Each structure stands twice: as C-alpha cells, then as structure tokens.
Amino acid sequence: MTVRVMLISPAMNAALREARFVGDATLDASGLRAARQAAPSVPHADRAVHGPSERCARTAEALGLPSAAESAVRDWELGRWAGDRLDEVSAREPEGVAAWLADPAAAPHGGESLLGLCARAGAWLDSLNGAGRVLAVTEPSLVRAAVVHALELPPQAFWRLDVAPLTLTELSGRSGRWNLRVGRPLAGGPGGREADGDAP
Numbered sequence: 001m002t003v004r005v006m007l008i009s010p011a012m013n014a015a016l017r018e019a020r021f022v023g024d025a026t027l028d029a030s031g032l033r034a035a036r037q038a039a040p041s042v043p044h045a046d047r048a049v050h051g052p053s054e055r056c057a058r059t060a061e062a063l064g065l066p067s068a069a070e071s072a073v074r075d076w077e078l079g080r081w082a083g084d085r086l087d088e089v090s091a092r093e094p095e096g097v098a099a100w101l102a103d104p105a106a107a108p109h110g111g112e113s114l115l116g117l118c119a120r121a122g123a124w125l126d127s128l129n130g131a132g133r134v135l136a137v138t139e140p141s142l143v144r145a146a147v148v149h150a151l152e153l154p155p156q157a158f159w160r161l162d163v164a165p166l167t168l169t170e171l172s173g174r175s176g177r178w179n180l181r182v183g184r185p186l187a188g189g190p191g192g193r194e195a196d197g198d199a200p
Contacts, residue, residue, distance in 0.1 A: 001130040005171045006043055007143045008135065008186065010051075010059035011035040012165045021089065021109075022075050022082040022139075026054040027062070031165065035062035038166050038186035045135035051075060053139065059166075060137040063186075067137065072124040075139040079111030104155035114155050117141065122149030126175035143169050150178035 011031035015022070027035065039062065048067035050060040051074050060067045081089050090097045096108030104114040112120075125146050128134055140163035148158050150171050163169065170181040 002172060002174055003128045003131050004133045005125060005128060005146075006045060006133070006135040007146060007169045007171070008042070008059070008063070008137045009140050009143055009163045009165055009167050009169075010053075010055045010137055011062070013055050015055075015083075016165065019086050021078045021084055021086065024054050027058045032058065032062055034166055035059050039064045041186045043135065043168070044133065046132035048135045048137075049073060050137040051139055051142065056137045056139065063137070065135070065137065067135075070124075070136070072120065072127075073136050073138040073142050076117050076141040076145075077112040079107070079109035081109040081111070101159070104158075114145075114158060118145045118148050118155055118158070121145035125149060125171065125178075129174050146171065147180060147182075151180060 011027050011034050013025045013027050013031050015025040017028075035058075042063050042065065048060070048065045049070040050056040050065070050067045052069045052071060053075055056073075057069065086097075093108065099106040099108050100114075104118075107113040107116070121142050122145075143163045144158050144161040147153070147161060147169065148155060150173075164185075166186045168184045168186055170184075171178045172181075173179050
C-alpha cells in the first residue's frame with residue numbers, strides 16, 4: 001500500500017546559525033516565531049512524530065502537532081564532535097574531517113558513519129508501508145539521508161542536498177519505489193493546506 005511521508009525540518013536555532021555539529025539547542029526567538037507562523041500550513045497526517053532533540057520537539061509544539069518523540073528519526077550521531085563548530089573541528093582534526101567528507105564508511109568522531117545514518121533513515125522509511133500519511137519533524141541530516149535511500153542515490157549525494165529550516169520534503173510510494181517532492185516552504189499559499197488538497 002502507498003504511504004505518504006512528510007518530513008519537516010525544524011526551525012532555526014543558534015547551533016544552526018553558528019554551523020555547529022548537532023548540539024541539542026532549543027529554538028531561538030526568531031525560529032519559534034517562524035514555526036508558529038507556519039502552523040496553519042502544516043498538512044494533515046494520520047500519524048505525527050518528531051526527533052528527540054529539543055529543537056525538533058519545540059518545532060513540533062509550535063506547529064501545533066500532537067506528535068510523539070521517535071528515536072529512529074534522531075539527528076546524525078557525531079560522537080565527540082557534537083556541539084562543536086565545523087571550523088573548530090577542522091582546525092583540531094583536519095585529517096578526520098577530510099576522511100569523514102570523503103569516505104561514507106568513516107566515523108572519526110566515534111559516532112555514526114554516513115552509511116550508518118542512511119541505513120537508519122532507510123530502515124525507518126521502509127518500515128512505514130501501509131501507514132497512510134506520516135509526518136515527521138526531523139533534522140536536516142535525516143531528511144537528506146532519507147532522500148538518498150528513497151532515490152537509491154550514491155551516499156556521496158548526501159553532501160549535495162540542502163534542507164532549509166521549516167521546509168517540507170515529501171516521499172510517496174513504498175519500500176523499493178519512492179517518489180520525491182522537495183522543499184516546499186511552510187508558509188501559506190502554495191505550501192499550505194489548500195494547495196495540498198487538505199482544505200475542508
């Protein structure tokens with residue numbers, strides 16, 4: 001049975017502004033305001049979940065979603081790099097960063113490799129067969145990994161995908177056969193309920 005998976009990236013926070021690796025920082029004031037403004041454009045779902053980070057939880061709350069935390073859609077586990085800025089890590093561990101960017105199997109930070117992230121995202125996605133309309137507020141890394149898996153892209157394609165805050169990425173289909181609709185902004189009009197066919 002066809003399933004529709006709607007992935008919403010969380011709103012802006014300080015860690016994202018500072019190009020930090022992961023880090024469980026909550027939304028800043030502008031991110032919270034933007035999420036509240038986007039709430040009316042969130043599409044209907046039969047089931048809603050959010051990543052366990054504070055950023056995802058607060059975004060889901062501001063969007064008015066009655067969602068549950070789900071570990072499978074957590075952010076990329078980056079071990080000892082978590083919370084550090086990319087420039088800090090690059091200065092401290094240049095060889096590790098180079099390996100991480102070049103080799104999808106590398107995990108110099110002691111956390112999860114890119115291959116591991118894509119496998120986790122794919123396993124969650126493929127577990128949703130027959131689930132109807134599923135909405136997840138999840139980190140950009142998980143959205144990118146899900147797209148890599150769904151379209152059977154090479155892992156290196158992950159680095160060429162950008163996911164902006166508060167955008168909607170849609171996958172429809174089933175395990176082994178997914179279609180992609182990318183990056184609709186959550187802000188009324190074309191990205192809202194009426195354009196999505198969800199108007200009352």
